[in-house]
Amino acid sequence: MPQDRPRPPRRAQRAPAPAAPLRALALSCALLGGCAPREERAEGGRGAPERSEGAEEARAVPVEAVAVTRGDISAVVRAIAVVEPLERATVRALTAGVVTALDAEEGDRVRPRQRLAQLTRPGAGSLLQQASATHAKAQADAARLKGLADRGLAPLEELRQAEFQREQSALELRRLREEALNERVESPIEAVVTRRLAHRGEAVTAGQALFEVMDLRALRVPLLIPDQWAGQLRADLPARLYDRRGALLTGEARVERVSPVVEAETGAVRVFVSPPSGVSALRPGLFVSAEVILDTARGALLLPKAALLYKDDAPWVVLANDDVARLARVTLGYAEGDLVEVRAPLKEGDLVVSFGQRGLEEGARLKVTRR
Secondary structure, eight states, X not given: OOOOOOOOOOOOOOOOOOSHHHHHHHHHHHHHTTTOOHHHHHHHHHHHHHHHHHHHHHHSEEEEEEEOEEEEEEEEEEEEEEXXXXXXXXXXXXXXXXXXXXXOOTTOEEOTTOEEEEEEOTTHHHHHHHHHHHHHHHHHHHHHHHHHHHTTOSOHHHHHHHHHHXXXXXXXXXXXXXXXXXXXXXXXXXXXXXXEOOOTTOEEOTXXXXXXXXXXXXXXXXXXXXXXXXXXXXXTOEEEEEOTTOOEEEEEXXXXXXXXXXXXXXXXXXEEEEOOTTOTTOOTTOEEEEEEEEEEEEEEEEEEGGGOEEETTEEEEEEOGGGBOEEEEOEEEEEETTEEEEEESOOTTOEXXXXXXXXXXXXXXXXXXXX
C-alpha cells in the first residue's frame, strides 16, 4: 500500500481583530457623556433647569435703587450778592486846604463828630481877624450915626448906609468862621474807618474824598430776584447765606424789605436780606449766595434728582419692586439741592432705580443693589 503522503501543515487561521479600538471608542463615549447609563442621563436631564436659572440671572441688569422716603423740602429762590453795611459814608473835605493832622487810621472805631483830620488854609487866620475888626468898626459907626440921627445931626440915608455895612461885615465874619470850622474833618456816624485816602502835608480841594467809614454792626445783603417770583416775595421770609465754597454762614437770616418796583434794566426785584448780628464771617464786600425760602412742604415724598428720566419733557422713574422694571410717570413738586418732591403716583418705601435706568424696558429683570 502506498504510504500516505504526509499532510501539509494546516495554515493558521487569522485571529480576530483585537478589542483595543473598541475599548478606546467606549472610553471616548464615556468622556463625552454620550454613552452614560440611562440613570446618569436622567440625572443630567434634571440638572438642566439649574443651568437655565443661572443664565437668567446672568441676563438680569445690574442697577442701583433707592427707597422713596418722607421729609421736609422747601421752595427756594437763589441769588448771588455782595454784603454791604446798612450805613456807610465817604468823608470829603468841605473846604480847600493842606492836611496838617491825621487822627484816625484804617480799622479805628470812631464816634459821631469825632475829628479825623485837620486842614489849614494859608492866610485864613489873617482874613478872619480882618473881618472881625471890620465888623467891630461897622458896629461902632452904625451906633454913632444912630445917636446923631436921633438928635437930627446926621441924615437918615447915611445911617441906613452904616447899618448896611454893619450887616455885610457880620455876614462876612460868619462865613469865614464857618470856613474855619470846616477845616476840622469829622466822622458823620459811629463807624469803623475802612479807608484813609488823605496824607499829611497833602493839599486837598473842596469835595475831595478823605476817608471812608462803615458801621459794621448792621449788615445787609441786596439781592436781585427775577420778577417771576415777585408775587411770592414778602418781608420776614427766612433765608440762608453761603460762602463761595458753599459752606453755610447762617441759616437765620430774614428778608428785611422788598422793593415795590421791578428794575426795567434787569427785570428783577431788589430784595434786602438782613443776617443776624454776631456772624463774624460776614463782612462788607464778601461775595455770598443766598437762598430765600418761599414755602416748605412737610412730610413730602422725596427722591434724588438722579433717579428721574425725561421723555418728551415729562418726568418718569423706573420702579424696581420685585426686581422687575416698571416705568411710571410722576408729578413733581418742590426741588431743593439734590432732592425733589414726588407728588404722584409713588408711595413711601417704593424702590426706584437711581443708577442704570437709562435704556431699561418695561418688565426687564433687574439685579438691584440698594443705596
